[in-house]
Each structure stands twice: as C-alpha cells, then as structure tokens.
Amino acid sequence: MTSFRFALAQFDFPVGATHANALRAKELADKARDQLKASLIAFPELTLSGYPPEDLLQRPSFLEACAVELSSLAPRIEGIAAVVGHPDTRGEVFNAASLLRGGAVEWTYHKQALPNYTVFDEKRYFRAGEHSRVFEIEGVRVGMLICEDIWEAEPAAHAAAAGAELLLVINASPYDSRQAATRERLLRQRATENDVAIAYVNLVGGQDDLLFDGGSLLVQRNGHIAARAPSFEEMLLAVEFDSASRSLKAIDWPETDEGDPHVVMYAGLVRGVHDYVCKNHFSGVLLGLSGGIDSALTLAIAVDALGADRVTAVMMPTRYTSDLSLHEAKAQAEHLGVEYHVLPIENIYESFVGTLAPVFEGRAPDITEENLQSRSRGVLLMAMSNKTGRLLLSTGNKSEMAVGYATLYGDMCGAYAPLKDLYKTVVYDISRWRAGIDGAIPKAVIERPPSAELRHEQTDQDSLPPYDELDAILERFIEGEQSAEDIIAAGYDDATVRRVIRMVFVNEFKRRQSAPGPRVTTKAFGRERRYPITSGWR
Amino acid sequence: MTSFRFALAQFDFPVGATHANALRAKELADKARDQLKASLIAFPELTLSGYPPEDLLQRPSFLEACAVELSSLAPRIEGIAAVVGHPDTRGEVFNAASLLRGGAVEWTYHKQALPNYTVFDEKRYFRAGEHSRVFEIEGVRVGMLICEDIWEAEPAAHAAAAGAELLLVINASPYDSRQAATRERLLRQRATENDVAIAYVNLVGGQDDLLFDGGSLLVQRNGHIAARAPSFEEMLLAVEFDSASRSLKAIDWPETDEGDPHVVMYAGLVRGVHDYVCKNHFSGVLLGLSGGIDSALTLAIAVDALGADRVTAVMMPTRYTSDLSLHEAKAQAEHLGVEYHVLPIENIYESFVGTLAPVFEGRAPDITEENLQSRSRGVLLMAMSNKTGRLLLSTGNKSEMAVGYATLYGDMCGAYAPLKDLYKTVVYDISRWRAGIDGAIPKAVIERPPSAELRHEQTDQDSLPPYDELDAILERFIEGEQSAEDIIAAGYDDATVRRVIRMVFVNEFKRRQSAPGPRVTTKAFGRERRYPITSGWR
Structure with missing residues (x-):
C-alpha cells in the first residue's frame, strides 16, 4: 500500500x-x-x-x-x-x-x-x-x-x-x-x-x-x-x-x-462587493455617506474590496444634517482617501415642494416630505452613477429592510446592498471590530444614536423599538418562523411584537424592488424567503 | 340509474x-x-x-x-x-x-x-x-x-x-x-x-x-x-x-x-389592477400620463378596473414634450373623467443639473440627463402616492423591460405594472381594440410614432429596431429559448439579433428591481424567468 x-x-x-x-x-x-x-x-x-x-x-x-x-x-x-x-x-x-x-x-x-x-x-x-x-x-x-x-x-x-x-x-x-x-x-x-x-x-x-x-x-x-x-x-x-x-x-x-467570526463575515462582504462590481464590469462604486453607521461600514467594505481610488463618497446635507454628520463623513472619507463630494439638496427639495404645492395645498407635512429628501439623494447618486460608470451601493441593513424603515427609490437606490442581510446590531458588531483594526470607521459614528436625519432631532427610536429588542424579535420571526404568540411567550412585549410583525408583512412590496445583497444569515430576504406581497395573513 | x-x-x-x-x-x-x-x-x-x-x-x-x-x-x-x-x-x-x-x-x-x-x-x-x-x-x-x-x-x-x-x-x-x-x-x-x-x-x-x-x-x-x-x-x-x-x-x-382573445386578455389586465389595488387596501391609483400609448392604455385599464373617481393622471411636461402629447393627455383624462394634474418638471430638472454642475463640469450631456427627467417624474408621482394613499401604476411594457428601455427609479417607479408582460405590438393591438369600443384611448395617441420625449425629436426607433422586428426577436429569444444562431437562421438581421440579445442580458439588473405585473405570456419576467444578474454568458 x-x-x-x-x-x-x-x-x-x-x-x-x-x-x-x-x-x-x-x-x-x-x-x-x-x-x-x-x-x-x-x-x-x-x-x-x-x-x-x-x-x-x-x-x-x-x-x-x-x-x-x-x-x-x-x-x-x-x-x-x-x-x-x-x-x-x-x-x-x-x-x-x-x-x-x-x-x-x-x-x-x-x-x-x-x-x-x-x-x-x-x-x-x-x-x-x-x-x-x-x-x-x-x-x-x-x-x-x-x-x-x-x-x-x-x-x-x-x-x-x-x-x-x-x-x-x-x-x-x-x-x-x-x-x-x-x-x-x-x-x-x-x-x-x-x-x-x-x-x-x-x-x-x-x-x-x-x-x-x-x-x-x-x-x-x-x-x-x-x-x-x-x-x-x-x-x-x-x-x-x-x-x-x-x-x-x-x-x-x-x-x-x-477564532473570530467577524473575520470571516467581513471577508465575505468584501468579496461580495468585489465580485459583484468586477464581474459586472464596473470601474468602481459610489455611495451616499450620511455620517451614520451603515454608510460608514459600507464605505470601509468598499475600500477594502476595491481600493480607495475606485470609491466615491457623497454627502448630501439638508438643514436636518447635524454638524457631527458633516464632520465625521468628511473625516472618514479623508482618512480612507476616497473621492468625496458635498452636494446640498435643499434647492432640489424646495423645487419639488414648490412644484407639488398646488396639489398638496391644505395638507400637512408628513412622511412624504421625508421621502422627498431621501429620493432627491437617490436621484443625485444615480445621476453620478450614470455619468461616471460607477456602481451605486445601497447602504441599508436587514433590520430596515425587514420593517420598511427605508425609502423605496430613495436610500434603497443602488445595484448592490452589502449590508442587506446584516441586522443593525450586527452592523454595530462588525463596525466596532473593523474600526478596531485601523480606525476605518470613526468612533463617533459608532457611538452616536442612529438617526435618518430627515426631520429635526429625529432618531430611529422615534419609530422603532431599540435595535437589540427589534433584532431579537425579527430573528425569531424571520429565521425562526416563530409566531407572534411564540415570541411573546419568550418574554417580548405583546404590542411591540405585533407591531413589528405587521411591519414585516406590509413591507414585502419594498423588499421586492430592493437591490441584491450578500446572504450571511440562515434566512435572507430574496430568493430564500419568498413571500406574497398580496396576502390576507397578518 | x-x-x-x-x-x-x-x-x-x-x-x-x-x-x-x-x-x-x-x-x-x-x-x-x-x-x-x-x-x-x-x-x-x-x-x-x-x-x-x-x-x-x-x-x-x-x-x-x-x-x-x-x-x-x-x-x-x-x-x-x-x-x-x-x-x-x-x-x-x-x-x-x-x-x-x-x-x-x-x-x-x-x-x-x-x-x-x-x-x-x-x-x-x-x-x-x-x-x-x-x-x-x-x-x-x-x-x-x-x-x-x-x-x-x-x-x-x-x-x-x-x-x-x-x-x-x-x-x-x-x-x-x-x-x-x-x-x-x-x-x-x-x-x-x-x-x-x-x-x-x-x-x-x-x-x-x-x-x-x-x-x-x-x-x-x-x-x-x-x-x-x-x-x-x-x-x-x-x-x-x-x-x-x-x-x-x-x-x-x-x-x-x-371569439376575440383581446376580450379575455383585457379582462385579465382589469382584474389584475382591481385585485392588486383592492386586496392591498389602496384607495385608488395614480399614473404619469405622457401622451404616449403605454400610459394611455394603462389609464383605460385603471378606469375600467376602479372607476374614474379612483384614478388620478399626472402630465409632467418639459421643453421636449410635444403639443400633441399635452393635448391628447388632457383630452383622454377629460374623456374618461379622471382627476388630472399638470406639473412641469423644468424647475426640478434645473435644480438637479445645477447641483450636479460642480461634479459634472467638462462632461457632455448623455443618458444621465434623460434619466434625470424620468426620475424627477418618478419622485413627483411617489410624493403624490405618499400624500394621497393612491398606488402608483408603472406604465412600462415587456419590450421595454426586455431591452432596458426604461429608467430604473424613474418611469419604472410604481407598485404594479399592468403592461409588464405585453410586448409593444400587443399594447398596440389591445389599444386599438379598446379604443374601438368607446374611444377610451385617443386615435392620435395610437397613430403617432412612439417617443420617450426625453430629448428633441427623439423617437424609440432612434435606439431600438422597429417594434414588429424587436418583438419577434424577443419572443423567439425569451419564450422560445432560441439562440442568436436560431433566430438569425429564421431570417432576422445578424447584428440586430445580437444587439437585442445583449440588451436583454445586461438589463437583468433593472428587471430585478421592477414592479410586479400580470403574466399574460408563456414566459413572463419574474418568478417564471430566473436569470442571474452576474453572468459571463452572452
């Protein structure tokens, strides 16, 4: 032998x-x-x-x-x-x-x-x-x-x-x-x-x-x-x-x-961006950099995947954009050495509001005006993508995709969404880990309270439960296929659980039009979770 | 017995x-x-x-x-x-x-x-x-x-x-x-x-x-x-x-x-709109009315499905919009008795161009500027949808979806696309048939050459083969799963066939983010035709 x-x-x-x-x-x-x-x-x-x-x-x-x-x-x-x-x-x-x-x-x-x-x-x-x-x-x-x-x-x-x-x-x-x-x-x-x-x-x-x-x-x-x-x-x-x-x-x-599962997941996200961009023959990527954690992590991944010279970051402020956001976005872009632009959207926003004034007369501001800001940004980024041939990355995470805390044709614009299958709590984990290596993500961005900055002093927790609670409910509901009763029996608040589940169901239409993104959990939205949009089941 | x-x-x-x-x-x-x-x-x-x-x-x-x-x-x-x-x-x-x-x-x-x-x-x-x-x-x-x-x-x-x-x-x-x-x-x-x-x-x-x-x-x-x-x-x-x-x-x-297959297909389209809107609890629909045949047919279907009082039509002209478009859109809206608005988008378009000027300096106008018009319209329609609770219908057809002759986050905005699986030649057939009943679709709209009106004197045939040729190639390629060689052997022009097939492949990313719409052919885009976006096969 x-x-x-x-x-x-x-x-x-x-x-x-x-x-x-x-x-x-x-x-x-x-x-x-x-x-x-x-x-x-x-x-x-x-x-x-x-x-x-x-x-x-x-x-x-x-x-x-x-x-x-x-x-x-x-x-x-x-x-x-x-x-x-x-x-x-x-x-x-x-x-x-x-x-x-x-x-x-x-x-x-x-x-x-x-x-x-x-x-x-x-x-x-x-x-x-x-x-x-x-x-x-x-x-x-x-x-x-x-x-x-x-x-x-x-x-x-x-x-x-x-x-x-x-x-x-x-x-x-x-x-x-x-x-x-x-x-x-x-x-x-x-x-x-x-x-x-x-x-x-x-x-x-x-x-x-x-x-x-x-x-x-x-x-x-x-x-x-x-x-x-x-x-x-x-x-x-x-x-x-x-x-x-x-x-x-x-x-x-x-x-x-x-030893560290962060290493493997992060390597997967980097590989995902690299392969999507390169196999589809794009010269590079661009993304909206808001001063928040999702776009900060997405930027770090993009730079690790493609190199700084193939990445463009765009800050698109309004009156609601905090100084912290402006400062940290710029600081991160400079630290990573990417092309960086600031394009204020106030004029665009006002032209939309002005054009719509005759038909909106007598109606109070609501989510419509918040979406207008997000969609103005989406159109700007897509114009830059069209003009430069760089692929737009969408920066949304799985928690947002689940409950529809995202604007269709706004921040959901993009060809690829690197964080699509990461719950917000995982975004934090990975960001802390990545920042720990070489400060690619500013500490202040990780530590600030999350906000969409679409109105004055807004925070995510005005609309959503705290992310640790939200993500735990979502994981039980999505990956675990648990019912509301199961989740409540596990100790979560009845009203919160029912509200979260309802949000997941009614936002299927948004997910159906979302960008692809790399699967990292045991049940990702997309080909793995095929739900009817039209459904009487709640 | x-x-x-x-x-x-x-x-x-x-x-x-x-x-x-x-x-x-x-x-x-x-x-x-x-x-x-x-x-x-x-x-x-x-x-x-x-x-x-x-x-x-x-x-x-x-x-x-x-x-x-x-x-x-x-x-x-x-x-x-x-x-x-x-x-x-x-x-x-x-x-x-x-x-x-x-x-x-x-x-x-x-x-x-x-x-x-x-x-x-x-x-x-x-x-x-x-x-x-x-x-x-x-x-x-x-x-x-x-x-x-x-x-x-x-x-x-x-x-x-x-x-x-x-x-x-x-x-x-x-x-x-x-x-x-x-x-x-x-x-x-x-x-x-x-x-x-x-x-x-x-x-x-x-x-x-x-x-x-x-x-x-x-x-x-x-x-x-x-x-x-x-x-x-x-x-x-x-x-x-x-x-x-x-x-x-x-x-x-x-x-x-x-006797007439138009009767059955049209009944299906009407039922599709009705059920999508009603089962998803929307009060009505709105759509962009351009003066072209796709939006004209979509409007007729919407009115037949829901009644005129649940339908809003919006004309959003630019300098490229012809008098014929303005006239016929208004005439159809009045004939059908739907709520009708005219919202010019020149100001919005200019505010985008102005904001982008610093980053676009030295670059010639191209498809970017055409897409900006389409996306400005998409944002306006989505704002009206958000504010009024009416669902936005997208008016694109299967020929456009196939070759990507549509703007993602622009005219592709919408929750439901009634004509999504109708080739353009079928849109004409059904429109002629429907117009023949009671003039719900203006004759001039059916007879004019198709144009997106995104630049001066543009027609669809600047970019695409004539629709009878395009649709025949598409049907062989999509429904028939024929290869380029098969289609060329059937008598179609070599270069045209290869160009059309390439367009179908490279536009999978747009279709992946498109609205659902009713299946009427033997191979509809969506759950029935599952193609990779990233693919080396051409």
Whole structure:
C-alpha cells in the first residue's frame, strides 16, 4: 500500500463563463500536476457553468456550450485525472461530475440528492441520478459525491458499500454565519457512520445574493477534522491519502483564522462587493455617506474590496444634517482617501415642494416630505452613477429592510446592498471590530444614536423599538418562523411584537424592488424567503 | 340509474385570508344546496390558504390556521358535501383536498403530481401523495384530482382503473394567452384515454404577478367540451351528471365571449389592477400620463378596473414634450373623467443639473440627463402616492423591460405594472381594440410614432429596431429559448439579433428591481424567468 496525492481547486468559477471556466480548469490541472505532483484534481460543483446558473439551464444553447467545453477540455487534461462539474444533457438534464482521464471523459456521475429548499431550486432544473460511482486511482477506491449528496445518508452509504476508501465531495455550498459549523458536524457524522475519510472542496466567490466561502475540509474516518482551508480565498490545496491507514493529510495548507467570526463575515462582504462590481464590469462604486453607521461600514467594505481610488463618497446635507454628520463623513472619507463630494439638496427639495404645492395645498407635512429628501439623494447618486460608470451601493441593513424603515427609490437606490442581510446590531458588531483594526470607521459614528436625519432631532427610536429588542424579535420571526404568540411567550412585549410583525408583512412590496445583497444569515430576504406581497395573513 | 347535481365554485380565494376563505366556502355551500339543489360543491385548489401561498407554507402558525379553519368548517357544511382544498400537515406538508360530509372531514386526498417549473415551486413546499382517491356520491363514483395531477397520465388512469365514472379536478391554473387552448387539448386527451367525463373548476383573481382566469370546463368522455365558463368572472356553476350515459350537462351557464382573445386578455389586465389595488387596501391609483400609448392604455385599464373617481393622471411636461402629447393627455383624462394634474418638471430638472454642475463640469450631456427627467417624474408621482394613499401604476411594457428601455427609479417607479408582460405590438393591438369600443384611448395617441420625449425629436426607433422586428426577436429569444444562431437562421438581421440579445442580458439588473405585473405570456419576467444578474454568458 502506498499513498496518493491529489489536489482540491478551491476557486471561483463564475456563472455563465463556460469558456473561461474551462481554461481555468486546464491551467489549474497543469499546475496541480507540475507543482503539487498530484495525480488527481477536483473542481467545485458545476465547474463549467458556474453555480447557480439558474434559468440559463433552460437554454439549449447554454447546455450545448457546456457540453462542448467538456469535450474540448478532456484531451487537454494531460498527465493527471480531473473531476469536473457540469450540467449533463441526456434527454433530461443532470447535475453531473465527469472524470477526465487519458484524454477522454471516462465516466459521468449524476448527483442523486437535489436540494429544492432555502436558496436552492435544483428540482426545477435537474433530474436526480440513481447510481453511485466509485472509481479507482493509484489503487485507491474513491466514492464520488456532489454537495447535497452528503446531506443525505444514502449516497455516502452506497458508495462506502461499493468499496469506497475515500469520499470525494465537490460543492457549491453558500456561506452563512452558521454554515461552517453545520458542514463540519455533518461531515463528521458521514465519516464515522461509514468509517471513511472525506475530502470536501467548495467554490469561492460572490454570485448575486450568494457568497461561496470555500472553507474546504478534510475529515478522517473517525470524524476528526484533519484540515480546514481559509474562507473566501482562492487556492490550490494538496492532499495526501494514505492507503494503509485510510487517512488524509493536508500538504502545506495555510493557517486559518477561525477564532473570530467577524473575520470571516467581513471577508465575505468584501468579496461580495468585489465580485459583484468586477464581474459586472464596473470601474468602481459610489455611495451616499450620511455620517451614520451603515454608510460608514459600507464605505470601509468598499475600500477594502476595491481600493480607495475606485470609491466615491457623497454627502448630501439638508438643514436636518447635524454638524457631527458633516464632520465625521468628511473625516472618514479623508482618512480612507476616497473621492468625496458635498452636494446640498435643499434647492432640489424646495423645487419639488414648490412644484407639488398646488396639489398638496391644505395638507400637512408628513412622511412624504421625508421621502422627498431621501429620493432627491437617490436621484443625485444615480445621476453620478450614470455619468461616471460607477456602481451605486445601497447602504441599508436587514433590520430596515425587514420593517420598511427605508425609502423605496430613495436610500434603497443602488445595484448592490452589502449590508442587506446584516441586522443593525450586527452592523454595530462588525463596525466596532473593523474600526478596531485601523480606525476605518470613526468612533463617533459608532457611538452616536442612529438617526435618518430627515426631520429635526429625529432618531430611529422615534419609530422603532431599540435595535437589540427589534433584532431579537425579527430573528425569531424571520429565521425562526416563530409566531407572534411564540415570541411573546419568550418574554417580548405583546404590542411591540405585533407591531413589528405587521411591519414585516406590509413591507414585502419594498423588499421586492430592493437591490441584491450578500446572504450571511440562515434566512435572507430574496430568493430564500419568498413571500406574497398580496396576502390576507397578518 | 339517476342523475346527480353538483356545483363548481369558480371564485377568488385570496392568499393568506384563511378565515375569510372558510366563510366564503360556507356561504357558497349553502347557496349551492339551497339555490342549485346540488349535493356536492367543489372549490378551487388550496381553497383555504389561497394559491400560491409561497413561504407562508413554511410558517407553522399558518399551517395550523389552515387546519383549524378546516376543522371548524366541517360541521358547518350541512346538507351538502364539499371538496375543499388546503395544505395538510402530517409531519410533512401535502397539497390536499378534503371531502367534508356529514359534519366531518371524511377523507383527505394528497396531490400526486407537483409542478416545479415555470411559475411553480411546489416541490419546495409539498411532498407528493401516492394514492388515488375515488369516492361515491349519489351512487356515482368520482375520482379526485388536483390541478397538475391531470397534466400527467397516471393519476387519471389510476382513478379510472379504480372505477371512477367522473373525474373532478380542482385547480389554481394561471392564465396566459395560450393556456385555455392547452387546457382543453389536455382535458380532451385525458377524457378519451380513460373514457371518463371531467369536471374542471379553476380559481379566479389576481395574485401579485399571476392571474387566475377561471374558465372552468366540462368535458365528456368522448373528449367533447360540453361547457366553458367565462374567464375572469366569479360564479357558482351548476352541473348535472347523468349516470346512464356518464355525461355532464351545464345548467344555465352564462354565454362566453371566446371569439376575440383581446376580450379575455383585457379582462385579465382589469382584474389584475382591481385585485392588486383592492386586496392591498389602496384607495385608488395614480399614473404619469405622457401622451404616449403605454400610459394611455394603462389609464383605460385603471378606469375600467376602479372607476374614474379612483384614478388620478399626472402630465409632467418639459421643453421636449410635444403639443400633441399635452393635448391628447388632457383630452383622454377629460374623456374618461379622471382627476388630472399638470406639473412641469423644468424647475426640478434645473435644480438637479445645477447641483450636479460642480461634479459634472467638462462632461457632455448623455443618458444621465434623460434619466434625470424620468426620475424627477418618478419622485413627483411617489410624493403624490405618499400624500394621497393612491398606488402608483408603472406604465412600462415587456419590450421595454426586455431591452432596458426604461429608467430604473424613474418611469419604472410604481407598485404594479399592468403592461409588464405585453410586448409593444400587443399594447398596440389591445389599444386599438379598446379604443374601438368607446374611444377610451385617443386615435392620435395610437397613430403617432412612439417617443420617450426625453430629448428633441427623439423617437424609440432612434435606439431600438422597429417594434414588429424587436418583438419577434424577443419572443423567439425569451419564450422560445432560441439562440442568436436560431433566430438569425429564421431570417432576422445578424447584428440586430445580437444587439437585442445583449440588451436583454445586461438589463437583468433593472428587471430585478421592477414592479410586479400580470403574466399574460408563456414566459413572463419574474418568478417564471430566473436569470442571474452576474453572468459571463452572452
């Protein structure tokens, strides 16, 4: 018995970029062979199409392109075997992995477990496979699995029963703040119940509202985690499998910084902004900088993602804007070295009010006038985005999105919302952590009471419960699917709970028109939480 | 052998309104018993929850409420049996129909075929049933089916094999312009292949981006369509089944107006606006009236849906607005008798341009300035919506949505977009047809060349191919999933086809933030067509 060496390609394979993905697979295979001396390389799930390709999978020309790339790739993979993910069309479409070896496609495995919950719609696109696949390489029998296969017991058990000494799982498993722990628990269980080691390789990168975190893993057959790859970084990982002990060993994997969950989440937010902007070919970003914590954190993320020279911040004051806001916004922009503009909106606001005066005669000021300020800012920022080609970031957080404390076509303007899935209390946590590194976020911004500054001496708590209470209720209601009665029974104020839940329901229309943003919780607004706008249920 | 009489309840059962839906079922059962002398009444699919309840089905409290309504309803259904649709929770959740008879739930059938394509996500929510259900009433054996069950061959065949003399299908089948013909073809096939008559009852009403058209059907066992109920109208339909001949007879069904597809589509658009506005508790609507055909048709639909006194039209001219636009907008508003305002936007536009001058210095005017006009209008309309509580209708059509010929946060502002799924050529067809009835749309508006009037002497054809060519390409690309090569091979200009397809791909980000609107084609933007924004595929 000897050992055999293989490589896990923890890389980004962008959605739709079939040809570029095939080229990247070829390059990485060459590198794994030459530099790592690997005899096998495994790429993430749906390597060639990217994940999730969504309804591109319903275009015959897209499926054909994936098939062509696979066929052209096979003879170009030389001196190494490669496991490549791709959609496979045989009358119906399968989520597949093929082994390219000896210049040809040796076999194609079809994913057996298709997730059709939370963010996944795989039963919309794929037919489930019905057979395991165990293949031999360097005298070792390897069981092939794709992502969801490992979340059910049967596929691993069947592969083990068919003699697999090692399970190889290729994945496109999205990040959320609890996912790494869940994955480890699951993999430990599958390893021990089948007495088999597992090599788990995951995609990296931002794709619309999903983040893929990498975090590839090696698990011994006794359930011990032998190695963890860093999150949100692309890397080629070498692994050695020892046939005698049926154990895995990581070769020169970098250290990971797992102690602090802030590190991982922040890295995900940065990656999300970077990938959304770059994959959509924007030259940079701009955002409204208000002197509040949301835009301050968004600015820090943008600079970390793109560099200061690709970021523009715009302060758009009114009579309600405090000196503190003006001062701190400017201070942060200067500290970070970004382009900074001050565009007062009083004239614009007055021209709206003047134009509307004939139709608003006799009606008292209300939320309308507050929204006019927010929308004047939105129009200015969109004009700057149009003129400069920089993408507008929206700065809203999950607490606001939940209860509708945001103006549609106002501060909700923007192509991407980095904080969309962060509750306000998490915005504070992450901001404190980020500020602690190098003062990228001013201390005064973190410590001031939150305010939209749309009227005199306004604070968020005029309209909303304190954020720690609000967020606790929201998390129970949204992530926990708890009812009002459940939440009240847990000790929260009856009237507050009912008011918050009502706000969540009636603001579905705003969320439906909101920008995408990176998912970091176990239930994000968007594809993961599909609620009717029109609903009699309260 | 005798005959037996039953009723089909072609009605709206709004999503989430569990208690109101149970009350309505009780009232209709009483009416069917007393006025129609029916011994059975059948309600549409998921009667109690409404369809589609989407992720409300993941709330335990919602499922519990449906169960409670079913239990409370059973003893209140007296002197008649009732087939009621509802989610049924037994560890997992099923899409179910129960027979309420003799004061109790006699049995519960679980839908066997779960659609998970186009607009449907039923495998996200439901587990499939595995058994047919044939029940006896008045000596007749009736096979129970739910919607998708009839789209597959097995469930009907199993029910027939179990002795069903009649198939009863309860449905929530969404409208599109081809669906009625498809349904009839399918029902004829199932009837003849099983030699069994079919009674098909369908939901009515608008639910976010879906329209349910009713159009209930009776099909003889030889495949002959015995009766068609009108589309988009609520009604209680009496049916007699003759045991000797195993044939169905409609009792006093109203005449239907099937000759002209415009009638049905227009009725759907009117129903869509009515239901969206009323179910979401708005007092009325407002819209920007430009003098162009899209807003003119939208205004006519709004008035037909809600009455003139619940509709406000606003003309917002600039120097680029033609006299024709000013004249025709006013003429239409007066003809229809709606509240009408003229709010020039020159001052607002100038205040934006002035504020932006320092940052735009040295840059030539471009699309930015056109968008500023559109966004100034959007902000004005949203202010009027906020102040008056009237819902803003967006007036864009499918051709514009497809190629991005619309301003995000500008003319795309609005809670509901009645023409969202109508190609521009269909907007013309329907407008001509509607104008022909009573001149609700001015002839000059229909005949003028289309223009956004955002710069001097602009027409749509400065930027776009002629609409008949554009729409033909779009329909092949979107509904037909054809590739550029396919479309070019069909005789369209190479460069035009590639340009149009590119525009469709790169404008996904706009569509993602667009208002919902009623689906009328076989592939509508939104839940039916799920494309990545970020994509390397062109």
